[in-house]
Amino acid sequence: MSAEPGTRRPAKRPLGKKPADYIDAEDRPGLAARQVATRLLGAVIEKHTSLDGLTDNSNGHPQYMALDDRDRSLVRAILGAALRNRGSIEAAIGQLIDRPLPENAVALRHLLAVAAAQILYLDLPDRAAVDLAVTAANNDPRNRRFASMVNAVLRRLSREKETFKSEVHSHASNVPAWFENCLIAAYGKDKTKAILDIQSKEPPIDLTVKGDPQMWAEKLGGIALPTGSVRLATVEGALTSLPGFAEGEWWVQDTAASLPAKLFGDIEGKRVADLCAAPGGKTAQLALAGANVTALDLSANRLKRLRSNLERLKLSAETVEANLSAYQPAELFDAILLDAPCSSTGTVRRHPDVPWTKTPEDVAKLAQLQAKLLDHAVTIVRPGGIVVFSNCSLDPLEGEKVANDLLARNPGIELLPVTKDEVCGLAELITAEGFVRSTPADLAHENPALSGMDGFFAARFKRKY
Secondary structure, eight states, X not given: OOOOOOOOOOOOXXXXXXXTTOOOGGGSTTHHHHHHHHHHHHHXXXXXXXXXXXXXXTTSOHHHHTSOHHXXXXXXXXXXXXXXXXXXXXXXXXXXXXXXXXXXXXXXXXXXXXXXXXXXHSSSOHHHHHHHHHHHHHHSTTTGGGHHHHHHHHHHHHHTHHHHHHHHTTTOOOSOHHHHHHXXXXXXXXXXXXXXXXXXXXXXXXXXXXXXXXXXXXXXXOEEOTTSOEEESOOSSOGGGSTTTTTTOEEEOOTTTTSGGGGGOOOTTOEEEEXXXXXXXXXXXXXXXXXXXXXXXXXXXXXXXHHHHHHHHTOOOEEEEOOGGGOXXXXXXXXXXXXXXXXXXXXXXXXXXXXXXXXXXXXXXXXHHHHXXXXXXXXXEEEEEEEEEEESOOOGGGTHHHXXXXXXXXXXXXXXXOOGGGGTTOGGGBOTTXXXXXXXXXXXXXXXXXXOOOOEEEEEEEEOO
């Protein structure tokens, strides 16, 4: 059995004075990264803070920003493993301690989870994970009295990790109950299991390419997907160092996210608005197809990023900073793409913090916002024009219901069902109504590292008058 947590609090020390065994992070390689990972995990779980925001390389958490590139990559890897396997990690730790941790031992829980994620799921030395966790515990006044327990628990986990991985992982749920129940209600237990299984694995990287997909797949060491995207299982080094990046020959975009822009048909020379456009992947698709694109977004910073991306890609679009709800163009558009703000539950494989930072209440509020934006979007397209509504949520409340409700309340709008040929022959993505619905369990490949796609919804409408 592991050591039992103590009950004695550490003796108070003069303000600013460090204990004799305190180790400065700069004196222990890897310690700062583990401490930052623990802090950021707490921010995600306790404060529902977006992991993307915390680990943004320009405006991220100050302690994350203070790390070098190598340690930042390590922090992201640790957090990805800790969040994708949170239920399994908690179950394993629960079996290793003699009694439940105190309710207020929040920092200790996250410290153990960070270390366990390294031991169970990352190709890192177990000894380093254990020793650095013990050092981090000793450095934290909240956790010092548990340092021996941390050592005992993690050493046993290291010795028996294969047993824990096989026994615990097959039973524990790695997402909150609300999220799993939502999936079961929408897709049934079997499809839900397939979705959760694939979401527990590191995602591939999809690229939208300007040229021949097969040529770029061979050049980059990936595969060409039926959708025309190029998929890479892994990338050694920075994406920006790959052939074609500097020349603007491709951009990163999940293959599911590339589908909505394909639903307009021939748009060469047409006036097309991409609403909620940043960071600009779909804007780039529309511009590449020859449309005269207006890219609208509420955020000036996001539009700045969009313009930078288009500049690299040698593509152009008019950019407009505006609140879509009040936006009135001087002339109605021929076509509109509304990729609306959503809960992003379809992107959990790439953003494993989503189930822990979103709630059912968030889903409901976002569905209301989408309906409002869609109601306005259909008023700024010309009669006979096309509107494609899409988002990356798995919840029908944000997809199918929004689309059906629009049709029910607006007789001037009709549905244009999507055919399998318009989604590159992927008939399994077409619903009975003619919507597009993808899940992370779709687009299977014999290699799990090359399988799956984001969960996405898309519906196509025509304004009749």
